[in-house]
Amino acid sequence: xxxxxxxxxxxxxxxxxxxxLSGVTAASAQAPKKPPAKVTVNDFYFAPTxxxxxxxxxxxxxxxxxxxxxxxxxLKQGPKALKNKSRFSTTTTAVTxxxxxxxxxxxxxxxxxxxxxxxxMKMTVTVKK
Ligand SMILES: [Cu+2]
Numbered sequence: 001x002x003x004x005x006x007x008x009x010x011x012x013x014x015x016x017x018x019x020x021l022s023g024v025t026a027a028s029a030q031a032p033k034k035p036p037a038k039v040t041v042n043d044f045y046f047a048p049t050x051x052x053x054x055x056x057x058x059x060x061x062x063x064x065x066x067x068x069x070x071x072x073x074x075l076k077q078g079p080k081a082l083k084n085k086s087r088f089s090t091t092t093t094a095v096t097x098x099x100x101x102x103x104x105x106x107x108x109x110x111x112x113x114x115x116x117x118x119x120x121m122k123m124t125v126t127v128k129k
Contacts, residue, residue: 036060036101039123041071046112046123053104055127060101067095071114071121079108079127088112 036058040047043066051059061073070093078085090100093116104110104127114121 038062040064041067041073041098041114043067043069043071044117044120046114046121049123050126051123052126052128055105055107055129056103058101058103059125060099063094063096063098065096070095070116072116073100074113074115075110076113077109077111079106079110082106082108082110 034054034057037051037053037060039051039059039061041061041063043064046061053059063071072090072093073088074090075085075088078088082088088102088110104125107127107129110125110127112123112125
């Protein structure tokens with residue numbers, strides 16, 4: 001059995017290469033970034049009404065194509081540490097075909113309303129550290 005040795009050596013070499021390659025793959029793979037948490041803006045309600053995310057993640061509000069009334073997204077109350085609060089409010093209303101996305105870097109509780117329907121349309125975004 002003179003051939004046994006070279007075959008074993010080749011198998012061993014293959015294993016080493018496979019381990020090395022898998023190591024390279026694992027090292028170069030980046031942690032997948034979570035997609036934005038989606039909130040739909042509907043006639044007279046946000047869905048869902050409560051969203052919890054980790055800081056660094058975004059929330060995307062998408063206006064429903066079934067809407068027949070105008071709505072906006074307005075930050076009524078945010079964390080004290082939050083600067084530039086107005087960035088978290090839309091500047092116009094929309095009925096359909098609109099979206100609004102913001103990334104949340106400051107942990108805390110964010111209370112949003114629609115200024116057209118402030119008593120009906122409310123939602124909360126909780127940002128964890
Ligand atoms: Cu509204």
